[in-house]
Amino acid sequence: MDYCARLTTEAGAAKEIRVFGLGAFFLSRYQERSRAALAEATGVRLRALGWSSLCAGLQAGALAGGFWFVAHQASTHQLSLGSLTLYLTAVAQLHRSLGDLTHLIRDLHRSYLHLRALFAFLDGAAAAIALAPAGEGLPVSHTLEEGLELERVGFRYPESEAAVLSDASGLLPAGKVTALVGANGAGKSTLVKLLTRMYDPQYGAILLDGRSLASYDLTALRECIGVVYQDFARFALSMRENVEVGAGGLATLGTRYEQALAWSGAAEVVAKLPQGEATPLTHRFKGGVDLSGGEWQSVALARAFVRDAAFIILDEPTAAVDAAAEAVLFGRFRELTQGKTTLLISHRFSTVRMADHILVLENGSVVEAGSHAELLASGGRYATLYEMQAARYR
Numbered sequence: 001m002d003y004c005a006r007l008t009t010e011a012g013a014a015k016e017i018r019v020f021g022l023g024a025f026f027l028s029r030y031q032e033r034s035r036a037a038l039a040e041a042t043g044v045r046l047r048a049l050g051w052s053s054l055c056a057g058l059q060a061g062a063l064a065g066g067f068w069f070v071a072h073q074a075s076t077h078q079l080s081l082g083s084l085t086l087y088l089t090a091v092a093q094l095h096r097s098l099g100d101l102t103h104l105i106r107d108l109h110r111s112y113l114h115l116r117a118l119f120a121f122l123d124g125a126a127a128a129i130a131l132a133p134a135g136e137g138l139p140v141s142h143t144l145e146e147g148l149e150l151e152r153v154g155f156r157y158p159e160s161e162a163a164v165l166s167d168a169s170g171l172l173p174a175g176k177v178t179a180l181v182g183a184n185g186a187g188k189s190t191l192v193k194l195l196t197r198m199y200d201p202q203y204g205a206i207l208l209d210g211r212s213l214a215s216y217d218l219t220a221l222r223e224c225i226g227v228v229y230q231d232f233a234r235f236a237l238s239m240r241e242n243v244e245v246g247a248g249g250l251a252t253l254g255t256r257y258e259q260a261l262a263w264s265g266a267a268e269v270v271a272k273l274p275q276g277e278a279t280p281l282t283h284r285f286k287g288g289v290d291l292s293g294g295e296w297q298s299v300a301l302a303r304a305f306v307r308d309a310a311f312i313i314l315d316e317p318t319a320a321v322d323a324a325a326e327a328v329l330f331g332r333f334r335e336l337t338q339g340k341t342t343l344l345i346s347h348r349f350s351t352v353r354m355a356d357h358i359l360v361l362e363n364g365s366v367v368e369a370g371s372h373a374e375l376l377a378s379g380g381r382y383a384t385l386y387e388m389q390a391a392r393y394r
Helices: 002-009 014-019 023-075 081-124 188-195 218-223 239-247 255-264 266-272 293-305 323-331 333-337 372-378 381-393
Strands: 147-155 165-173 177-181 203-208 225-228 311-315 341-345 357-362 365-370
Touching: 002 023, 014 023, 023 081, 147 188, 165 177, 165 188, 165 203, 165 341, 165 357, 188 311, 188 341, 218 225, 225 293, 239 255, 239 266, 239 293, 255 266, 255 293, 266 293, 293 311, 293 323, 323 333, 357 372, 357 381, 365 372, 365 381, 372 381
Parallel strands: 165 365, 177 341, 177 357, 225 311, 311 341
Antiparallel strands: 147 165, 147 203, 357 365
């Protein structure tokens, strides 16, 4: 119900909802869920009423039975006035105790429900990845020596039975640009999550300079990684803050901030903003503006470049930018990646062919590896995909 309400009142999906006339659809969905929620709540209340009635009946029965006993004893002259007073007091205390007992049971049940939810949360909050013992994690060199290697990596998501990666092996050489290509659903973005340790492989290993990723200090490892995700975040912060968060929000970046803006094309975005780099990138705040998809992607690129990272991951870095901006970006590409180990994921082979090394991912496995020229000469899957795309421009 909350989702339907937000979807039809916020800007995110407003265009599709209006053009496709989905207002009535989501209203009926809201009403359907509302009736289901009401029926469930009514069932809970009826069960609660049943238990309350039972407890009230027990209290009333105890009270009535006690008074009947006292009245019977008094009518047959078996009780003195003192005994009568004592019995009446005892019956009243029993009635009160039974009332307290029902309230105690209710409170215990309420506490049980809260604790069950709390313990379920704590169980789910356990670390999903292997962590090096405190103080024993390896430091990460600012310049990688061997690079990263995938050794028969296999992975499936916890909620799924199908493997996304299976026996994936390949090398990302140190100081080189490695491109990863493959169809949608081949496992490219999943591999990015493994490299940034959002998850660990179910089997196999990912090695950094010959050592398992799990043996490195997690904070140090992530500090050496600059990444542009395909579904990058759009923070409701100022333009400058949206870039600075890539370096942990540091305000003393020196010339690196200006370089990141220039390299990514975000400097042109800043020049158009009403308050420059102080402009909030959201309509939620006074004086704020929203950006186009391509402008947001330039901001995300600047966020990755502002970090002086040893390992750079670019997942579809130019999917939303125009051809001119893409040409400028890749004209500076070698300057950006000089001396850094880079993983580039793209569907555009004009971009992929710039890489030093290319991995072809298919059905969760690396099926080919080599340079652009080598893979074309071999006439395999890469050559087929390249020719399919190149044919559209002839």
